[in-house]
Amino acid sequence: MFLTKLSQPSADERAKAESILQSVGDIAGSVQLGxxxxxxxxxxxxxxxxxxxxxxxxxxxxxxxMISTPYVLSSRAASTDRTVVRINNDLVVGEREFVVxxxxxxxxxxxxxDRTARAVRxxxxxxxxxxxxxxxxxxxSSQGLGHEGLKMLAQARAATGxxxxxxxxxxxxxxxxxxxxDIIQIGMRNCxxxxxxxxxxxxxxxxPVLLKRGIxxxxxxxxxxxxxxxxxxxxxVILCLRGNVSFSSTSRSALNIADLPALxxxxxxxxxxxxxxxxxxxxxxxxxxxxxxAAGADGLLVEVHPNPTDALSDGKQSLIPARFEKLMEQLCxxxxxxxxxxxxxxxxxxxxxxxxxxxxxxxxxPPMGPLDDAGDHLNRSSSVAARQRRCCx
Ligand code: PEP
Ligand code: MN
Numbered sequence: 001m002f003l004t005k006l007s008q009p010s011a012d013e014r015a016k017a018e019s020i021l022q023s024v025g026d027i028a029g030s031v032q033l034g035x036x037x038x039x040x041x042x043x044x045x046x047x048x049x050x051x052x053x054x055x056x057x058x059x060x061x062x063x064x065x066m067i068s069t070p071y072v073l074s075s076r077a078a079s080t081d082r083t084v085v086r087i088n089n090d091l092v093v094g095e096r097e098f099v100v101x102x103x104x105x106x107x108x109x110x111x112x113x114d115r116t117a118r119a120v121r122x123x124x125x126x127x128x129x130x131x132x133x134x135x136x137x138x139x140x141s142s143q144g145l146g147h148e149g150l151k152m153l154a155q156a157r158a159a160t161g162x163x164x165x166x167x168x169x170x171x172x173x174x175x176x177x178x179x180x181x182d183i184i185q186i187g188m189r190n191c192x193x194x195x196x197x198x199x200x201x202x203x204x205x206x207x208p209v210l211l212k213r214g215i216x217x218x219x220x221x222x223x224x225x226x227x228x229x230x231x232x233x234x235x236x237v238i239l240c241l242r243g244n245v246s247f248s249s250t251s252r253s254a255l256n257i258a259d260l261p262a263l264x265x266x267x268x269x270x271x272x273x274x275x276x277x278x279x280x281x282x283x284x285x286x287x288x289x290x291x292x293x294a295a296g297a298d299g300l301l302v303e304v305h306p307n308p309t310d311a312l313s314d315g316k317q318s319l320i321p322a323r324f325e326k327l328m329e330q331l332c333x334x335x336x337x338x339x340x341x342x343x344x345x346x347x348x349x350x351x352x353x354x355x356x357x358x359x360x361x362x363x364x365x366p367p368m369g370p371l372d373d374a375g376d377h378l379n380r381s382s383s384v385a386a387r388q389r390r391c392c393x
Contacts, residue, residue, distance in 0.1 A: 001028065002048065003067050003077065004039040009060035017061065020054045029231025033079050033268075036062070040072055040231065071223035073230040074237065079268040085208050085236045087163050087182055091126055093208075093238050094270030098331065098340035099299035101127035101165055101183075101210075101272070102324060105314035106134050106142065107149035115306045117156040119321035123328045124342055127183065128153070128162040129301055133169040134313060135189050142312040150180040157182075165210055165301070171199045178207050188212045188242055188277075191225050201232025208236040210301070212274070215253060216245050223267055239263065239271035240301060241292075243278035252280025252317065255288060260295035276303035276317045285319055286327050293331060293340055302327070 002025070006017055014037055021027055025043040032038075043051060048066055055064040067077050084094040093099050102125040104116050117128050132149025134142065145152070153164045163182035168174060169190070177184055184207050190196050191214035200209055209229055213222040226237045241260070243253025255278045263271055273292035275285045289300055305311045305318035319327065332342045 001067050001072050002041045002043045002051070003063060003065055003072055004041070004055055004061060005063035005078075006037040006039070006058075006060040007062045008035045009037055013058055013060040016058055017055060020051060024051055029073065029227070029233075031073055031230045031233055031235045033073075033083065033235050034081060036079070038073060038078055070220060071227045073235075074223045074226040074267045074269050076266060076268060081268065083235060083237075083268045083270060085238050085270055087127065087208055091163065093272070094298050096339065096341060097126075097299075097343045098293055098297075098335050099127065099272070100125045100302060100328065100331070100342065101129050101299065102302040102304045103129035104131075104305050104311065105276075105303050105318065106131045106144050106312050107152050107166075108145070108312050110152050110155065112306060113152050113156050114159060116304055116321070117160045117162060119306065120304050120324060121160045121162050123321065123325040124332070124344065125162065125302075125324075125328070126299075126343070127165050128156055128160065129165045129185075129303070130156070131167050131185075131313075133167055133173060135167070135169055135187050136313065147176060150176055154180050168196070168200065171196055174199055174203070178203055178205055181207070183208045183210050183238070185210045185240075186212060186225075188215050188217075191217050191222065194225075194228055197225055197228035198232055201229035201234045203232075203234060206234045206236055208238060209234065210238050210240050210272070212240040212242050213244070215243070219259060219263060219266065226267070226269060237269050238298075239267070239269050240274055241271060241278075241297075242274035242301075251278060251284055253278055255292075257291055257295050260292065260297060264296050270298040272299040272301055273297045274301040276301070276314065276319075280317050282308070282317055282319050282323065285317065286323075286330065289327060289331060290334055293334055294338060300331075 004017055021041040024047040025041045027041050029040045052064045055061045069075055072078060082094055084092045086092050102120040107113050107130040130153055132144050132146055134144035153166055157164050165183035165185050166181045167185040167187050168177045184200060211226055229237050243255045246254030248254055275288035278288050279285050303314055303318040304324045308315035308318040311318055335341050
């Protein structure tokens with residue numbers, strides 16, 4: 001694949017570069033990464049040298065070269081700067097902040113979602129997760145609340161101020177998902193669903209996408225999947241490692257910790273870890289979360305449920321809110337040591353239960369001493385302000 005990088009091109013310079021490429025080959029994709037426009041083209045080998053010299057005569061061209069990896073746009077060759085994905089005015093993924101997304105596996109009812117959303121928000125989560133369309137192994141298991149679930153997610157966002165991540169299963173739901181969520185999740189089953197990836201990539205909203213690695217996919221396949229999205233013009237891809245098939249029976253799937261630094265070396269895209277689907281068991285979630293932070297993840301996607309025994313899906317791996325709160329305190333402390341601070345929203349959402357309680361910024365206060373058992377947190381009446389004093393002040 002032939003990669004051309006244009007640095008802050010005018011419309012005229014971009015059109016010139018495109019016409020040089022089109023005169024001898026086909027443009028296979030284009031995307032804007034920061035101030036650079038990347039054009040990918042399929043060229044015959046014999047054309048490469050003359051196309052190069054034409055392109056390099058344009059002021060805007062900074063790179064014109066053949067790339068041999070099967071993925072290009074997500075590769076380090078495409079960008080030496082790390083991509084930072086903006087979710088809203090107050091949140092980006094891929095900078096120093098360690099971003100925790102949390103919530104139930106599936107949206108089950110307004111009450112379940114509201115309780116979970118407030119709990120994870122108060123504990124410091126920055127994004128609310130919740131599946132409205134659920135991919136289930138058995139066709140007879142609960143398939144999610146669908147469009148009703150999306151409406152509940154939008155209500156939870158209005159109540160808590162948290163942006164929403166939710167899974168897209170089928171292109172027929174693309175418009176509804178794009179309308180209701182802030183981050184579109186592509187689940188592990190669809191990591192290799194190329195028509196779905198293309199559809200998401202060509203969304204005009206350029207909605208951020210959380211792309212999960214397939215359970216049997218290699219890192220290179222994951223990066224090719226990211227390229228399917230990016231080639232349509234959407235650079236806002238956050239990768240998610242959620243474990244792979246393995247012979248080990250200690251957890252639901254296996255996360256190779258070496259994949260985290262390897263991914264960081266191969267791609268400029270930010271990535272998070274989903275410790276819940278790695279573990280399959282809530283007791284393993286804190287250690288996997290800490291390992292992910294230490295090994296270079298930009299954040300987490302964690303399942304939390306107010307009453308896991310009654311959960312319609314993935315109850316076994318869901319943390320109760322008190323345990324999630326404890327995990328957040330631990331991550332906050334650890335983040336101070338490894339340079340990955342957790343943050344609070346800078347703007348307080350309109351929330352009747354916590355009127356005018358200010359949110360502050362960085363988790364830079366010293367730790368508050370030994371943590372209590374998770375069970376103790378259940379009985380504490382802790383306001384947002386009190387929680388901040390304990391850790392993320
Ligand atoms: C989920 O996030 O609930 C989910 C279904 O994840 P995965 O696609 O990783 O199995
Ligand atoms: Mn799940």
